Amino acid sequence: MLHPTRRLLRHSLTSGRQPRVSVSQPTPYSWVASDGLLEAEVKAYRASTCQSLVQRHIAIKENITYRHAPTTCSSAILKDFNSDYNATCVELLLHQGAAICGQTKMDEFGMGSNTTHLPEGYTPVYNPGGPVDDDAPRSVGGSSGGSAAAVAEGSCWAALGTDTGGSVRLPASYCGVVGLKPSYRLISRFGVVSYADSLDCVGILARDISIASQIFSTLNHPDPRDMTNVSSVTRQRAHALLVQHIEEIQRHGGPKGALQGYRIGIPNQTRLPSPHLTIPSELVSYLESQRATVVSVDIPSWTKTLPAYYVLASAEASSNLARYGGGFFGSAQPDGEEGRRRVRTEGFGREVKKRLLAGTYALSANQFDNTYLKALYLRRTLRREFDSIFRIPHPVRSYPSVYESAPNSDTTSSPPRPSSTSTATSAPDGVDVLLHPTAISTAPPLSKTLSSESEYAQDLLTVPASLGGLPCMSVPAGVGSDGWPIGMSVSSQWGMEQLVFDVGRVIEQWGKGQ
Amino acid sequence: MxxxxxxxxxxxxxxxxxxxxxxxxxxxxxxxxxxxxxxxxxxxxxxxxxxxxxxxxxxxxxxxxxxxxxxxxxxxxxxxxxxxxxxxxxxxxxxxxxxxxxxxxxxxxxxxxxxxxxxxxxxxxxxxxxxxxxxxxxxxxxxxxxxxxxxxxxxxxxxxxxxxxxxxxxxxxxxxxxxxxxxxxxxxxxxxxxxxxxxxxxxxxxxxxxxxxxxxxxxxxxxxxxxxxxxxxxxxxxxxxxxxxxxxxxxxxxxxxxxxxxxxxxxxxxxxxxxxxxxxxxxxxxxxxxxxxxxxxxYIQQLQSTLPEMPWQTISRLTSTYNISSRDIATLINLDDQHFSVVRYWEDVVSGDKTLGKKSMNWVAHELLGQLKRVGLDWNIDRISPKLMREVILAVEDGSITGTTAKTIIRHCITSSSPQTSLNDILEYLGMTSLPEENLRELCQEAIRRLPKESELIKKGNTKIISRLIGEVMKISSGRADAKLAREVLVDLLMKE
Structure with missing residues (x-):
């Protein structure tokens, strides 16, 4: 089969609202805006004089609501769901003059890591990021695979995805683009269809870090429609901490370099045995040549928290997806309990059903203490360990929040137990960012999806930043021995996207030279 | 119960x-x-x-x-x-x-x-x-x-x-x-x-x-x-x-x-x-x-300090201070059980005057509310201010107006649209200022003229029926005359002859 080229001409994108079925080559899109709509939209929002994204074409993942297209979450159960409002993140883009050029395919409701869990009628998404002579179609990663592919092939300037456990970073790594999962609570989730509320983040896919950071600052605003979104006061506090930290770093004299004074930690738990990818030693040398200090760090609960992720994500999914099949939206009009059963049985794909069953089980009265509560406990343990290895303190940790509170584990109806409100402490000999490969391998061929064991190892690399609510960005860092892209993940303390960008730019620079 | x-x-x-x-x-x-x-x-x-x-x-x-x-x-x-x-x-x-x-x-x-x-x-x-x-x-x-x-x-x-x-x-x-x-x-x-x-x-x-x-x-x-x-x-x-x-x-x-x-x-x-x-x-x-x-x-303290008195607390406080029935207070409470405006009204009328408790309760709970009900009006404090109501009750108590006059004043206040004024202004407006003694004398003479038979009997010593003449005086004066004074004047007039 012919491999899709990096550039996809605009005229080849059909308009219309049906999932696009490609004749010659598979496309990442579900729906592509007509030229007319694009023009009308740009005109409608051309009110402000200082728009930063004028005429920029941005694709969005199919679980982000947009008035002009069905928000299907790549699920048959939502195939007729037309939102009558825009998500906050979409509004913010439109206000800066951007045009929404299409909605991209995803694993159904974000559940999957190869964009292969698709409803009937959806063509698969092939990875456009590899060498032109490679003809075995490879995975784009998932679940935001459509968005990553759209950026990689150049059919949009940037794309929005969502990241619950790595869904932006993994496809970015496979496709050779930048994928940013910002800190949880920074970007409004209003209008983003929930998978797991305590983990879901709107993420950004872009060709380079400067585009990603430009979109990040467009979206990084308080939103009263999302109560988990942090206030300006909190943002200012985080910013003050950052400024203070950077001043301190730079006060130390010595030879100048782009990363002068930065301390980069490589978690021991991410050093996986061959044939899994490791950080190229040349990259480490390059970082050191830029005056960064690279050290090993130990995060003992890193591996233990993987089951916590599976429990929390599937438990929340079982709750969030319970609404589908009720007849309040979409076209399905179920008749009583039997009808609801039919709608849900036919409407959800296999992977979704599997996770819903697992989540329902985790929340059942017999299992709750042993699964859900333990998962909350493990997440809190991981967060403490993160706090103890970063030099910069957590700007909001001293403020207890809902997701940190485990209902008492002894009995489910015991008195409240306020979570610890101890002020966050920083580790003076800690690090500023963590660095590790984003994926265990380059994009696998679509015919050879990962074994469950490798999938587990893969999740190990992306899930901890999600559980920690930390900013994490996958940056292209050259290619593997097969000529396909590899990505490096840079993460930092909550709210410290700037540090992630700083280190990321150096990696990006190194990657371009490879 | x-x-x-x-x-x-x-x-x-x-x-x-x-x-x-x-x-x-x-x-x-x-x-x-x-x-x-x-x-x-x-x-x-x-x-x-x-x-x-x-x-x-x-x-x-x-x-x-x-x-x-x-x-x-x-x-x-x-x-x-x-x-x-x-x-x-x-x-x-x-x-x-x-x-x-x-x-x-x-x-x-x-x-x-x-x-x-x-x-x-x-x-x-x-x-x-x-x-x-x-x-x-x-x-x-x-x-x-x-x-x-x-x-x-x-x-x-x-x-x-x-x-x-x-x-x-x-x-x-x-x-x-x-x-x-x-x-x-x-x-x-x-x-x-x-x-x-x-x-x-x-x-x-x-x-x-x-x-x-x-x-x-x-x-x-x-x-x-x-x-x-x-x-x-x-x-x-x-x-x-x-x-x-x-x-x-x-x-x-x-x-x-x-x-x-x-x-x-x-x-x-x-x-x-x-x-x-x-x-x-x-x-x-x-x-x-x-x-x-x-x-x-x-925040909890701030809300605690704004907590209103509960109905049962109000009832026990008022019954222990004044000699009034809890039922009457309950009646006032039920008229506005959120803001207690009627109870507050009554408390303003009585103004801590323990001797006035029962009397003022009768005037507010029975007379005022009764009249409002009869004409189908809702409770509205603007119709007759607590200060005016108190003046009226005190005037009845010291005998400067009669009960009938008081009722007339209340009726006037709740039905008229004119702004309420002082008790004296209302009495004047209604032409109900008490009569000077020489006017009263004329009225009494008129009553004797109208009821010659009764007057004769009284002169003969049947003093009991003097109340009929007093009644006539009140009728002629539209209730403005002081009944006690009228009796004295009548006795004086009849016995002198």
Whole structure:
């Protein structure tokens, strides 16, 4: 089969609202805006004089609501769901003059890591990021695979995805683009269809870090429609901490370099045995040549928290997806309990059903203490360990929040137990960012999806930043021995996207030279 | 004393009834608990529905702070302790009345715990009892689901309206006590302004847990009776459920089944809805879209200081200060049971004057309210200010105006649209200033002229009928004459001749 080229001409994108079925080559899109709509939209929002994204074409993942297209979450159960409002993140883009050029395919409701869990009628998404002579179609990663592919092939300037456990970073790594999962609570989730509320983040896919950071600052605003979104006061506090930290770093004299004074930690738990990818030693040398200090760090609960992720994500999914099949939206009009059963049985794909069953089980009265509560406990343990290895303190940790509170584990109806409100402490000999490969391998061929064991190892690399609510960005860092892209993940303390960008730019620079 | 319970039959002697209540009271705020949709009770179905109320994908909850303020006020007036950090949880079940398939409630960390209400003679109980409040939590109401001609209809106007769920300890021992509790809670909610206590429209709903046991034996198995929507139905359900349970224990060796029951309002009997085995697993889970509510002590103190006096506190304070009946105070309270404007009015009239208590109560509760009622007017303090009312009452007391005059003044004030002025101005306006003595003399002479027969008899010594002449003087003067003075003048005139 012919491999899709990096550039996809605009005229080849059909308009219309049906999932696009490609004749010659598979496309990442579900729906592509007509030229007319694009023009009308740009005109409608051309009110402000200082728009930063004028005429920029941005694709969005199919679980982000947009008035002009069905928000299907790549699920048959939502195939007729037309939102009558825009998500906050979409509004913010439109206000800066951007045009929404299409909605991209995803694993159904974000559940999957190869964009292969698709409803009937959806063509698969092939990875456009590899060498032109490679003809075995490879995975784009998932679940935001459509968005990553759209950026990689150049059919949009940037794309929005969502990241619950790595869904932006993994496809970015496979496709050779930048994928940013910002800190949880920074970007409004209003209008983003929930998978797991305590983990879901709107993420950004872009060709380079400067585009990603430009979109990040467009979206990084308080939103009263999302109560988990942090206030300006909190943002200012985080910013003050950052400024203070950077001043301190730079006060130390010595030879100048782009990363002068930065301390980069490589978690021991991410050093996986061959044939899994490791950080190229040349990259480490390059970082050191830029005056960064690279050290090993130990995060003992890193591996233990993987089951916590599976429990929390599937438990929340079982709750969030319970609404589908009720007849309040979409076209399905179920008749009583039997009808609801039919709608849900036919409407959800296999992977979704599997996770819903697992989540329902985790929340059942017999299992709750042993699964859900333990998962909350493990997440809190991981967060403490993160706090103890970063030099910069957590700007909001001293403020207890809902997701940190485990209902008492002894009995489910015991008195409240306020979570610890101890002020966050920083580790003076800690690090500023963590660095590790984003994926265990380059994009696998679509015919050879990962074994469950490798999938587990893969999740190990992306899930901890999600559980920690930390900013994490996958940056292209050259290619593997097969000529396909590899990505490096840079993460930092909550709210410290700037540090992630700083280190990321150096990696990006190194990657371009490879 | 309100009662609907029949005297217990002989078979029920020797048995103890144990009752606990769960009350759902709609919060009287302008909007739904987590959306901006208005709260309405009589608008066409599905007209107040925001995306979140129908669980629209991508919608998120935004908490109404007013609902929390009112709930804290209610909890404080129940003597509860406010949880410094409370959270929202999801309770899952599939049903037509719940679009998200979960209800947001407070399962793990409710807003408040541990209060109490005392019930005593004022509440119609012979012996006072204390009912402990286990907890008060905030949650969403469901949609209204109805089966009309075989078709299921859903009205989302009610979906997501804020509720307080108030759970009592099993501290009540009779249907009467349970009824008294609900009535007292209704008056508390109205006074605080957090709810209207309206059971008829379903704004307040009661679930009752009841068990029976032989006195001295441990508690029996309890059954829950759901959705009782009047105090009468509550008491009726408890009476019949008590009878059913005792009958079961006396006639069967099988254990009583723990179940959820409903009340058949036509027969007054309860019936089984579902047994405990069918109970659903609600899979409670914290709602990650709603951050924990941190309630600082300073805010609680501030609300505590604005807590209004409760009706029973007002009654006991006023009856112990003034020689007045609690019934009269209750009448004044019931006219405005949220703001107590009528009680406050009366307190302004009496102004701490203990000797005036009973008199002023008669003038306000009987004369003023009676007159308003007769002409079909609502209570309105502007019609006659407490200061003017007090002046009128004092004038009657010192004899400077007659009772009749006072009544005329009140009638004038509540019906005329002219701005109220001082007592003297009104008397003048009505031409009712008391007559100078020479005018009175003329009037008396006129009365004698009009009633020559009676005058003759009086002159002959039949002084008793002088009251007829006084009456005539009053008639001629349109009530302006001083009766006592008129008698003196008449005696003087008749005896002199």
């Amino acid at each position: 309100p009662t609907t319970t029949k005297p217990s039959s002989r078979e029920e002697d020797g048995w103890q009834t144990v009752i606990g209540l769960e009350i759902h009271a709609q919060l009287k705020t302008g909007r739904k608990l987590f959306s901006n949709a208005k709260i309405s009770h009589h608008d066409p179905p599905n007209t107040h529905v925001e995306p979140f109320d129908r669980a629209y994908p991508g919608s998120l909850p935004v908490l109404d702070p007013e609902a929390i303020r009112l709930s804290i006020l209610t909890a404080l007036s129940l003597g509860c302790t406010i949880n410094p950090r409370s959270t929202f949880d999801r309770k899952h079940y599939f049903y037509h009345d719940i679009p998200a398939s979960y209800q947001i409630t407070q399962h793990y960390n409710p807003l408040a715990r541990g209060g109490r209400i005392r019930l005593d003679e004022m509440d119609g109980l012979e012996h006072p009892i204390e009912v402990n409040i286990e907890q008060l939590q905030v949650e969403q109401d469901t949609a209204k689901s109805q089966l009309i001609a075989g078709r299921r209809t859903i009205d989302l106007n009610r979906a997501g309206v804020g509720l307080m769920e108030i759970v009592t300890a099993p501290d009540m021992r009779s249907p009467n006590q349970a009824g008294a509790f609900v009535r007292k809670l209704q008056s508390l909610l109205r006074r605080v302004g957090s709810g209207d206590g309206d059971m008829e429209n379903g704004n307040l709903r009661v679930d009752a847990n009841i068990s029976v046991n032989r006195i001295g034996q441990p508690f029996g198995t309890r059954c829950e009776i759901k959705n009782l929507n009047s105090v009468r139905f509550l008491q009726q359900a408890l009476v019949s459920e008590r009878r059913r349970q005792i009958e079961h224990y006396t006639t069967s060796s099988q254990p009583l089944q723990q179940e959820t029951r409903g009340l058949d309002e036509t027969t007054g009997e309860t019936y089984s809805l579902r047994s405990k085995e069918d109970a659903e697993d609600y899979r409670y889970m914290p709602d990650s879209n709603l951050p924990a509510m941190i309630i600082p002590p300073s």
